[in-house]
Amino acid sequence: MYTLEVKDLSFSYGKKAVLKNISLNIEKGNFISIIGPNGSGKSTLLKNLNNLYKPDNGSIFLDGLNIKKVKPRELAMKIALVPQNTVIDYDFTVEDIVLMGRHPYKGRFQKEDESDYRIVNEAMEMTNTLYLKDRIITEISGGERQRVIIAKALAQNPSIILLDEPTSHLDINHQIEILNLLRKLNQEKGTTIVVVIHDINLASRYSDEIILIKDGQIKATGSPQKVITKENIEFAYNINVEIDMNKYSNSLYLTPINE
Template sequence: MKPIVNIENLHFKYDEAEILKAIDLNVPQGSFLSILGPNGSGKTTLLKNICNLLHPHKGSIMIEDKEVERIKYKNLARVIAVVHQGTDVQFDFAVYDVVMMGRFPYLKRFQTEGKEDERIVKKAMEDTSTWELRDKSISEISGGERQRVLIARALTQQPKVLILDEPISHLDIKYQIEILDLCKTLNKEHNITVITTLHDINMASRYSDYIVLLEKGNIRKMDTPERVLTEENIEEVYGIKVDLIRRNENERPIIIPK
């Protein structure tokens, strides 16, 4: 399948320390890809390089055959939408207004939102079950609700790629499933490519088409969950011994620490 994001020989440093080393990564259009790896392995840094918030010192990142650094900010925001790690909205905005902010790449300078923007916002809020929250303040809703609102905002950008950094940390198991089910629906029914970091290996196994296993800034493996999630790979990257369980042939592997 055609890659929508294509990374070749990416190297990145903060000051002197090299954080990402010779990363090659093809993200097929329409796929659901999870990035796993220990704390500090470079997951967030990699996502920030993909969305042009950080710049590699070597190598290239192509989005739909165009070098990401050459894509104008608003044009990039029409292709890629990002939900950052632990996004905390400090101000007392109404949920509706927070979601409307996602329309910025489509507005000209000083232009205000019109009927079409309102229609898109309503649709995004219905798709994420946040329409009922529209008049509440963003600071007065639960963590799971906030995460859905931030995804709604991302959707109003009408992106082809949705990037999420730890979208389910701090959520209880019900919200975790709800958020990942929502991402899966957007992926399969709306054909949005999903790139997400996750700490929960079993959730990554359950939802992903592909998993990238990152270790100290190197890609250890990039393949299907069945091929990446082996006892050996997990022990090598996380330094723990696990049992691998499959309830039947058709189910994805589950890991249990020994």
């Protein structure tokens, strides 16, 4: 069964149509990348998938249920969203932030217990943020904050994680570390991963499936071999490229070519 099914979804900000007749199916346990030029609608699509925005038309089904009918708390137990830019102005510690991932599981006045702390600790260990535990969230670096927000998503223990450019603030070591972590969650826990990412080479290397979006429409979807073609990329991004196999990663490798 598909874990997420999007049927003929359209969305606009006021009069500006941003997503146009999007239909897609996401298979449980897949690692999916969404690529496409700036402003093509990728973040808007993720927010629709997480029920933060309501589509003008069309519907989204989560494990067969229309997400309009899923309560926010239940949705948060199934889907975690790591947004593109997270602004946190409060003086929370890193541990406080990650603990917020446990909120959906707690009653209104129920305190976190030992098992919550264990899950939070594990999430911080996996994202290499445990050493930041007692630091104030506003006083750490952008890349460190990115990893903390991912730790919070892990603490939610979701079956689907949506991540919007999770590696954009990270150095190359932490980029690979986060993508390896997502792959590990995907392979060991069967977590469905949906990641918006600009690096087409990394997308090809890690994904079962790639969705290419341009101007709010899906231009191609399928295996990296099917989507990352000279024709599709040149059309979507208006550049000239060559595509080879990379002998080290054994995946497609794209090089922009100057005319």
